[in-house]
Amino acid sequence: MNGGHEMSGKVVVNRCMSLDGFIAGPGHSMDWGGGRALADFVAPEDFAAIAAATGAMLVGRRTWEVGDEMEAAEPGSIDYPFTGPMFLLSHRPLDPPDPDVTILSGDIGAAVATALNAAGEKNLEILGADVARQCLQRELVDEILVYVLPLLLGNGIPFSSPSSTRTDLEPLSSTRSRDATILRFRVRKDAITGR
């Protein structure tokens, strides 16, 4: 049973992170050095395999807007090889509307259930720090996948905010992929978390 659903994929929080724990730089910058994007660090076959295991994405509005800004500044900079159902968590419509994107709002549990259902037997990827925090708090996450990038940012948006709850993890794998290290953890829902 994954994400509270039988016969479904996993709910996976997917992040890249500097070695010192930042998921973006100051001002939400996603420049990982000399203009390099995540895809420049990871072996294409590993990136493609992770995307192929993904059946749907649930993205927070701020992450969406950062992606739009990056794409506007440098067309083609968002090059994740995923095609499939895309869900955007937001209280506001897209302007202009995008028929390929479903906007969800309100209860995070209902949003995850809808997106996971659309993923079929593949995984649902969660993108966005606040959205991931909500999902972890509600124990909706099965795995965390982190691409550790070889730099120290010193400052920026941290992996966890002070309002995050403690989450115990079981290591699943650690793989060197070109210049990145891909870490996978299972979220231990059976652990005593002190909550």
Ligand SMILES: NC(=O)c1ccc[n+]([C@@H]2O[C@H](COP(=O)([O-])OP(=O)(O)OC[C@H]3O[C@@H](n4cnc5c(N)ncnc54)[C@H](OP(=O)(O)O)[C@@H]3O)[C@@H](O)[C@H]2O)c1
């Ligand atoms: N390194 C990585 O892999 C990675 C991945 C993703 C993001 N990031 C970074 O993380 C940052 C973005 O994360 P974030 O925590 O600031 O924001 P986020 O999780 O992307 O988005 C938060 C926004 O989503 C909407 N939202 C969240 N929950 C909702 C709900 N239940 N119902 C309706 N709307 C909801 C709200 O937007 P509205 O109320 O405005 O609609 C909220 O302000 C950026 O710096 C981005 O670059 C890094």
